Amino acid sequence: MSSGLFQSDIQIPRRHVVVFCDDAFGPQADRWFDLLPEGCHRILPVFDSGFDAAHPTCRPRVEAFLDAHPSLFDRALSLVVPGGEVAKNDPKVVDSVLAAIHAENICRQSFVAIFGGGAVLDAVGFAASIAHRGVKVLRFPTTTLAQDDAGIGVKNGVNHHNEKNWRGVFAVPTAVINDFSLLASLSDRDWRSGFSEAVKVALLKDTREFELLEQHVEAIARRSEVESQRAIIRSAELHWRHIVEGGDPFEDEIARPLDYGHWSAHRLERLTGGALKHGEAVAIGLGIDAALAVELGRSTPDFQRRVLGVLHKFGFTLDHPQLDDRAAIFMGIEQFRAHLGGALTLTLVAEPGVPFDIHDADFALISSAIERHRSMVRTLLA
Amino acid sequence: MSSGLFQSDIQIPRRHVVVFCDDAFGPQADRWFDLLPEGCHRILPVFDSGFDAAHPTCRPRVEAFLDAHPSLFDRALSLVVPGGEVAKNDPKVVDSVLAAIHAENICRQSFVAIFGGGAVLDAVGFAASIAHRGVKVLRFPTTTLAQDDAGIGVKNGVNHHNEKNWRGVFAVPTAVINDFSLLASLSDRDWRSGFSEAVKVALLKDTREFELLEQHVEAIARRSEVESQRAIIRSAELHWRHIVEGGDPFEDEIARPLDYGHWSAHRLERLTGGALKHGEAVAIGLGIDAALAVELGRSTPDFQRRVLGVLHKFGFTLDHPQLDDRAAIFMGIEQFRAHLGGALTLTLVAEPGVPFDIHDADFALISSAIERHRSMVRTLLA
Numbered sequence: 001m002s003s004g005l006f007q008s009d010i011q012i013p014r015r016h017v018v019v020f021c022d023d024a025f026g027p028q029a030d031r032w033f034d035l036l037p038e039g040c041h042r043i044l045p046v047f048d049s050g051f052d053a054a055h056p057t058c059r060p061r062v063e064a065f066l067d068a069h070p071s072l073f074d075r076a077l078s079l080v081v082p083g084g085e086v087a088k089n090d091p092k093v094v095d096s097v098l099a100a101i102h103a104e105n106i107c108r109q110s111f112v113a114i115f116g117g118g119a120v121l122d123a124v125g126f127a128a129s130i131a132h133r134g135v136k137v138l139r140f141p142t143t144t145l146a147q148d149d150a151g152i153g154v155k156n157g158v159n160h161h162n163e164k165n166w167r168g169v170f171a172v173p174t175a176v177i178n179d180f181s182l183l184a185s186l187s188d189r190d191w192r193s194g195f196s197e198a199v200k201v202a203l204l205k206d207t208r209e210f211e212l213l214e215q216h217v218e219a220i221a222r223r224s225e226v227e228s229q230r231a232i233i234r235s236a237e238l239h240w241r242h243i244v245e246g247g248d249p250f251e252d253e254i255a256r257p258l259d260y261g262h263w264s265a266h267r268l269e270r271l272t273g274g275a276l277k278h279g280e281a282v283a284i285g286l287g288i289d290a291a292l293a294v295e296l297g298r299s300t301p302d303f304q305r306r307v308l309g310v311l312h313k314f315g316f317t318l319d320h321p322q323l324d325d326r327a328a329i330f331m332g333i334e335q336f337r338a339h340l341g342g343a344l345t346l347t348l349v350a351e352p353g354v355p356f357d358i359h360d361a362d363f364a365l366i367s368s369a370i371e372r373h374r375s376m377v378r379t380l381l382a
Numbered sequence: 383m384s385s386g387l388f389q390s391d392i393q394i395p396r397r398h399v400v401v402f403c404d405d406a407f408g409p410q411a412d413r414w415f416d417l418l419p420e421g422c423h424r425i426l427p428v429f430d431s432g433f434d435a436a437h438p439t440c441r442p443r444v445e446a447f448l449d450a451h452p453s454l455f456d457r458a459l460s461l462v463v464p465g466g467e468v469a470k471n472d473p474k475v476v477d478s479v480l481a482a483i484h485a486e487n488i489c490r491q492s493f494v495a496i497f498g499g500g501a502v503l504d505a506v507g508f509a510a511s512i513a514h515r516g517v518k519v520l521r522f523p524t525t526t527l528a529q530d531d532a533g534i535g536v537k538n539g540v541n542h543h544n545e546k547n548w549r550g551v552f553a554v555p556t557a558v559i560n561d562f563s564l565l566a567s568l569s570d571r572d573w574r575s576g577f578s579e580a581v582k583v584a585l586l587k588d589t590r591e592f593e594l595l596e597q598h599v600e601a602i603a604r605r606s607e608v609e610s611q612r613a614i615i616r617s618a619e620l621h622w623r624h625i626v627e628g629g630d631p632f633e634d635e636i637a638r639p640l641d642y643g644h645w646s647a648h649r650l651e652r653l654t655g656g657a658l659k660h661g662e663a664v665a666i667g668l669g670i671d672a673a674l675a676v677e678l679g680r681s682t683p684d685f686q687r688r689v690l691g692v693l694h695k696f697g698f699t700l701d702h703p704q705l706d707d708r709a710a711i712f713m714g715i716e717q718f719r720a721h722l723g724g725a726l727t728l729t730l731v732a733e734p735g736v737p738f739d740i741h742d743a744d745f746a747l748i749s750s751a752i753e754r755h756r757s758m759v760r761t762l763l764a
Contacts, residue, residue: 004401004402004619005399005402005413006400006401006618006622007397007398007400008398008626008627009396009397010396010398011629012632013630014394015390015391015392016388016389016390016391016392017388017389018386018387018388018389019387019388020387035389098542102548105720107721107723108633108721108723109724110723130512130551131549132548132550132723133537133547133550133552133633134552134632154392160480160484166484166513167513168512168514168515169511169512169515169551172392237388240388244390244391244392247393247395248395249393250394250515250516251490252395254491338489339514340491341489341491
């Protein structure tokens with residue numbers, strides 16, 4: 001009697017949708033209206049304070065637009081939360097979103113519409129994901145990085161115990177709406193910061209795209225619309241394909257190939273106290289990992305030169321005084337392993353479109369790779 | 383250029399496994415060992431303080447057992463957390479589990495093994511679900527209620543804003559291990575409390591099972607092994623089938639049929655400050671909903687009498703002074719609607735195995751149903 005075993009796969013119906021437009025709160029609104037369920041939806045708009053300050057016309061315009069469509073939306077009072085890594089470091093940000101969700105009667109059938117960069121999408125998305133076991137989310141990414149990478153992911157989270165994304169959950173937003181008009185107010189520094197992730201995903205998955213980025217880098221750096229939008233769309237698509245076609249959207253496996261270049265990038269962000277932005281740290285991280293592949297005899301200096309060349313033309317600074325402390329950087333390897341759990345799995349790239357995994361990396365190896373990276377940067381700048 | 387739409391279903395591989403045994407930490411251990419991935423697993427055992435006090439030999443036995451299998455387990459220091467609804471009301475419980483996960487280096491490939499009743503499974507499971515975007519969980523339910531219902535669910539959560547389960551996420555445990563030996567130390571009151579959920583799920587889904595419960599109620603009430611284990615296994619199976627076969631495991635839809643009898647039960651738990659246990663409140667809630675179906679002309683006094691009859695024979699008290707305040711009970715309808723979101727959907731039962739939904743319920747109707755329930759209880763006790 002006391003035996004028995006019930007086991008079955010469980011189907012969790014989820015759909016991952018990314019839509020691109022020039023103006024989501026104008027004539028193109030039906031691009032995302034059409035993605036919503038039937039009926040009138042309670043909606044809580046949450047804005048990144050950095051975006052709100054740089055783009056002050058957006059919030060009133062969004063509010064007026066939602067109010068002008070009362071058959072579709074029942075708007076809650078907007079919330080503005082601190083932008084940048086503060087959103088993920090200060091637990092009060094998640095608490096303030098949870099308080100607004102409660103005060104504004106946002107239920108499981110309502111929406112939280114998030115306007116912000118990657119950090120705000122992460123922190124506000126986390127709050128929405130743990131209220132009522134998950135309130136629906138619409139993401140309106142406001143940076144190149146959030147549009148071509150961070151906003152496409154199905155991760156949410158905040159920092160804790162001085163570790164990035166220590167608290168978090170996987171959750172698929174109802175839709176990611178990449179509105180290019182929201183990028184107009186970005187500083188050149190923030191504009192540039194999105195494209196190291198575009199280089200990363202092209203190196204991992206698409207030789208032709210890497211060549212296109214090499215061809216278009218100057219046009220993108222001067223923010224030419226056609227080349228920039230094409231690159232953002234393609235990067236978003238490659239990240240999206242990895243999630244929907246890769247078979248491991250919630251990262252149950254040990255490998256995390258999209259984190260190419262990230263073990264040292266996360267460490268550099270921490271060590272510089274956020275002085276290096278994520279995209280800037282990733283540019284350096286890609287350089288170090290390219291050098292690491294050469295150091296292992298799996299790649300060539302020519303490949304390394306191409307990687308650094310395109311990043312340099314985007315305007316990234318590829319060396320940093322923090323690289324002097326190789327032991328401190330090396331700790332990033334162990335933190336990366338621990339966050340994923342199990343044995344170390346680092347994805348590197350031998351040549352565009354040819355990734356490979358390694359499972360150990362000692363201090364001598366990492367140290368040589370950093371030296372090789374810095375040496376190539378000096379050659380490039382000479 | 384600036385248009386584009388990527389959309390695709392996303393496959394999230396999850397498996398829902400429930401295993402039954404007489405002694406998970408003895409000769410039957412291979413029943414659940416076989417469900418684990420290959421390799422040695424870091425494991426953090428967390429115990430419900432109520433269970434730990436009532437069953438003091440269990441924790442040292444589990445610890446010794448894990449230590450005796452070093453090729454399978456790398457045991458972390460055990461944690462004991464407050465049992466019962468305190469686990470879900472006091473945010474320090476979640477914080478203490480998160481702190482232990484960090485201090486004991488529990489990663490995404492490690493396990494948190496939870497020994498406890500439904501409330502502890504909920505709160506500790508919630509903490510595990512938000513660390514590293516989800517640490518793996520093994521559930522060892524220690525009450526009849528947790529074995530036949532709560533532990534089978536894929537919900538986790540804690541109370542907040544004075545509302546049940548306001549913070550929470552859906553997450554599928556690696557396995558639910560229903561070890562009958564863990565029930566030996568239950569008080570008769572806690573033993574009984576699990577069986578109102580067995581009555582509920584039989585009424586919703588399985589006419590024959592309801593008849594069996596009517597036949598076996600005296601044997602189960604005196605804790606006869608064969609009848610009790612059969613009833614627990616069948617209730618667990620019916621709950622499990624609803625999740626794996628119902629097509630809506632993460633409750634994206636508005637209806638929540640397994641919450642038959644629960645709108646008033648949740649309210650009664652709150653109003654009595656926890657003096658009524660969940661299973662006791664559900665017994666009264668089932669009675670009220672049976673009366674409601676009669677009041678609506680959809681069911682018969684004979685059905686209502688059968689429902690109350692079997693609950694009474696289990697030993698449940700079916701009236702409560704709190705029912706005098708019908709307005710306070712009625713508020714449960716709105717709270718139930720708000721938690722699910724959207725329009726009200728209440729699932730009722732017309733006769734065993736024949737559920738139906740209603741979408742409104744005014745005060746006069748609820749008030750009459752409560753009166754009808756109390757009147758039938760008086761008849762039953764006369």
